[in-house]
Amino acid sequence: MTEVLRYTAFSDDPAGGNPAGVVLDATGLDEADMLGIAAELGYSETAFLTAPPEGLGGEAGRAFTVRYFSPKAEVPFCGHATVATAVALGERIGPGELVFATPAGTVPVSVTGDAEGGLRAVLTSVEPHVEDVDPADLAEALAALDWPEADLDPAIPPRIAYAGNRHLVLGAATRARLADLAYDFPRLEALMHRLDLTTVQLVHRAGPDLFDVRDPFPVGGVVEDPATGAAAAAFGAYARELGLAPADAVLTLRQGEDMGRPGVLTVELRTGDPRVRVGGSGVRIA
The missing domain is CATH 3.10.310.10 (Diaminopimelate Epimerase; Chain A, domain 1)
Known part of the structure; x- marks a missing residue:
């Protein structure tokens, strides 16, 4: 059974910020599966992670392919779901540098601890x-x-x-x-x-x-x-x-x-x- 995590981004309060779904292992899910999960969850986006493409770079175990689905369609990039995913990963593999291969391009993300013991993530966009x-x-x-x-x-x-x-x-x-x-x-x-x-x-x-x-x-x-x-x-x-x-x-x-x-x-x-x-x-x- 696919585990769907729920995180909020841009707030340290679960009742604030923007909630996102996070699936840390989407291996075996097709587009219909991902869209169905995103629609059932009902958040503006859900992020789905799979293994990184060859040659992406980044530290072993800290690089991923990420796809984003709203309840109605796939979107090429989502900032709050990226932050939510990075925080979820930071809780499991520790703070540090991550690399996400997204449909919009490569997005580096840095995860650090904050003064209150929580985690903060900073993404670097593709060229605007x-x-x-x-x-x-x-x-x-x-x-x-x-x-x-x-x-x-x-x-x-x-x-x-x-x-x-x-x-x-x-x-x-x-x-x-x-x-x-x-x-x-x-x-x-x-x-x-x-x-x-x-x-x-x-x-x-x-x-x-x-x-x-x-x-x-x-x-x-x-x-x-x-x-x-x-x-x-x-x-x-x-x-x-x-x-x-x-x-x-x-x-x-x-x-x-x-x-x-x-x-x-x-x-x-x-x-x-x-x-x-x-x-x-x-x-x-x-």
């Missing part, structure tokens, strides 16, 4: 990029969200950002605008499928290095993702390219507060490295 949004697609997204264009923050212009998968970044001019999320699920889902988007990253700037974010996720079969590591990585690339953050920066993203599952994501940018590092704590859900 940022692209413009077609005005007609932006208009459709705003219509689906029921957001007047006047509620957008002009300092956070709409873009599509990628760091393993694609996210539409929209800036909310006020925290109240961000808090009021009631959207047309089928309409936004259809647009996201057409644009190959994984989430819509809704952002409000609360300080120079502090952002509140929310991520509608209808393509995954859930209304909202509580803490989204892949979108955080994409937003880090976006913030650097558009000058919201310098080349060397550490950003803090707060997510999940409006859902009653608060979490904190740390986004690190480094000069000379286009990749983005996203970190947070994780803990098992009993």
Whole structure:
């Protein structure tokens, strides 16, 4: 029988952050099996581990192939399930460096202990990029969200950002605008499928290095993702390219507060490295 573990990522409280399923040995499971397990569990994503491909690198016993499934489909990359998986492995094989071969590319993850005796994981994204949004697609997204264009923050212009998968970044001019999320699920889902988007990253700037974010996720079969590591990585690339953050920066993203599952994501940018590092704590859900 397949053992399915439950962990939350980006919080040290099982009631916070984003819960993920983790299957540390998915040997023998096919895509239908994985999708069925993810759908039955009902979390936004479940990670499935098998042996690494030849030549992946990394220390023996600390390299893996990882696939991610939402309740509705496979996704190429999932940040919170990566952090959850890394913490689960860290509890079993100890802190240290891990290497994950994902459908989006190779993702190194570092697991360390924290001051309270828990574990923290930091993933390094694949190389990101940022692209413009077609005005007609932006208009459709705003219509689906029921957001007047006047509620957008002009300092956070709409873009599509990628760091393993694609996210539409929209800036909310006020925290109240961000808090009021009631959207047309089928309409936004259809647009996201057409644009190959994984989430819509809704952002409000609360300080120079502090952002509140929310991520509608209808393509995954859930209304909202509580803490989204892949979108955080994409937003880090976006913030650097558009000058919201310098080349060397550490950003803090707060997510999940409006859902009653608060979490904190740390986004690190480094000069000379286009990749983005996203970190947070994780803990098992009993």
